[in-house]
Amino acid sequence: MKIGVLCIGDELLKGAVVNTNLAYMGQKLLELGIVPELSLEVPDRPEDVVRGLEFVLNSADFVITSGGLGPTADDLTKPSIAEYLGFPLELCEEAAEAIKARWSTLRHAHGWGKNTQGTLPFHFLNQAYVPKGCRVLMNRFGTAPGIYIAMKEGDRFPGKKIVMLPGPPSELHPMFDDQVIPIVHENMDGKIYSRLFHVSGVPESKVEERMQPVIQALPGLSVAYCAAPEFVKLFLSTRDSGILERASEQVRAIFADSLLSDTSRTVAEEVVHLLARTGHRLATAESCTGGLIASLITDVPGASEIYLGSVVSYANEVKAGMLGVGEETLRTAGAVSADCASEMLSGVCDRLGAECAVSVTGIAGPSGGTAEKPVGLVYIGVRYLDRVRILENRFRGSREQIRARTAAVALNTLRRLILGLD
């Protein structure tokens, strides 16, 4: 099956919004072993939507659109596409009821309808008109329903399929997971068995190299890689469930300690889960990452079970006053030193009452580097109970990249220390 994506909205082309919907859908499809053939972004103009759809339909037999389904005047996806394909619009009662119900809950919160005596604005109900014969995809997090059209003999593109989804990620994500993925499954020629692994702390080139013998030994196995600062995602897919099991065993044997658990999607999540099991509590002390590690940990719902907090000690007086780093250390070794990272680590454990901690001090740039202590020099301290590690790192890249790599190494080192691997 060839999938194509069409993303509709001026805001994508103006750079007001980064197209995260494409990345989201791409990741989910890759878990099924599918890579979209192409993705096209077009403005909210009917002629562009139609021309774009035609191009995507000529390259793919299953097209997913996002955006342009809302109630405002520039939401023209549905009528434009329906007209182009020759489907009349008709009212879907279920969608109309859902829109009315949702509107009456929301209007107080948003102050909508103040000038309309509480009447549903007529253009809201436009969202409940759908192409005749389509399947309506209900939207629990917004008003615009999604649409699934399977074209038959006599239609404009016989045998081809179109799914239309609303643009806001908070609506698109759950609809994609709960409703589109099963439709994609229905349309796949035979079942695909797939599995995703997160390999942490191993460079992408090494992951690829170590997978070569597995790929050679198991015909019909397809493998894809995606590198992020904190790990490499390794996707296996095959039409043979036995091959998937054998490949998975080999992946587990090869990468062993470097694999995250199946339930974790980030290293921070893995750390939160591990500590929730041991009952130990985490604190962080950050200088150059400036709260990024705290932010990654608290991004995980349920982090409050194990996370005490952080001292972001950007200034030296905060390192001294709030974490007890010695004035002598700051004067002689300096704030960017193994000694300072070590004292920040013990300071934050003592003062926050944690059994487990991460400390970071370094130079993220672009300025502040010297010949002796260049931009990218970062000391990372990690402690779990009585195990302590202090690492010296020299990262390359922009300020943003240095901060991201620091957080990735710190969290992975912590993961390994909790597991007793280092």
Added chain:
Amino acid sequence: MKIGVLCIGDELLKGAVVNTNLAYMGQKLLELGIVPELSLEVPDRPEDVVRGLEFVLNSADFVITSGGLGPTADDLTKPSIAEYLGFPLELCEEAAEAIKARWSTLRHAHGWGKNTQGTLPFHFLNQAYVPKGCRVLMNRFGTAPGIYIAMKEGDRFPGKKIVMLPGPPSELHPMFDDQVIPIVHENMDGKIYSRLFHVSGVPESKVEERMQPVIQALPGLSVAYCAAPEFVKLFLSTRDSGILERASEQVRAIFADSLLSDTSRTVAEEVVHLLARTGHRLATAESCTGGLIASLITDVPGASEIYLGSVVSYANEVKAGMLGVGEETLRTAGAVSADCASEMLSGVCDRLGAECAVSVTGIAGPSGGTAEKPVGLVYIGVRYLDRVRILENRFRGSREQIRARTAAVALNTLRRLILGLD
């Protein structure tokens, strides 16, 4: 001039990388009053690159490609496009020298060339072959040069222009700013005068409404809006410099206090600049935002001049122990309360020695809400010298959205307090 974008790389379709290049270029072009006609993402396959280019060239007369210019086997953009357009490749000496120089600096750092006795791998020099007659765009931050082709009579698409850029944002951004923007200017029919304003704390619909009289009074003025959590970007563009000046005056009069300075691109940056001028120092105390505000402030290069640090007091014992929030307050009013925000604010000022601070405590969800204190309830405290504000907010949305909105309101309130506006 109609601009089209072609982004090349499997990683965009697999969701391994979010297409931030499109957003970056879109924002920069919007400052010139240009919105791209379309953007297409295709995989690293020559036939897809060529088919994609043809489609984009049929909709635009100036095409910008990103990606596929590197030294590896799947970097096929340049030969595929050159062959399609009928341009032979020839060695560019200047690019070859730059690649050799860059390679010899980097190979030690990366450990490259260990198996090659220090010889430049031959495929690296492939990057120095460019279509005959093109203009080479030098790349200071990577090895692959960019390319500019202006097609003439007798070429495949006479009069059309193509710019090819490398995919990594750290290379594309400076090349786009320094080299592509001037080329776009050369190709515009007459000069466009444009200006960007950041309007903070005013909803997009209000910004649009207040701009209506300006638009009606000044024919030839074009106005675009982009909403982000922390502000609305307002772009003015016109062919008449006098109209731009009059429109700018009116924007300054209408939005006055809500405008960031011309030199700031984020509210955090504006706050850092304002405090650098007053010489006062900032501290933060964060609960539900968990380090996000600290991270936004320390994203600004030079933040260390004014930023002391943060206490991320996720757990109640950290609110008490590190910030001095009263046990009584935590027991009676609770951690999510105006009293707690107020005590966090004075605690962090006292303990870190700051004249200026932000505190945040709330419920970001998805769990943890109650009927009385629902998800989205957030108290924000802001202090500048003797001015103190405590705000109660009820934000809607996902955990991520609630955290982003909290940070936006906190930083904008701080900005206004420093300026003496609230």
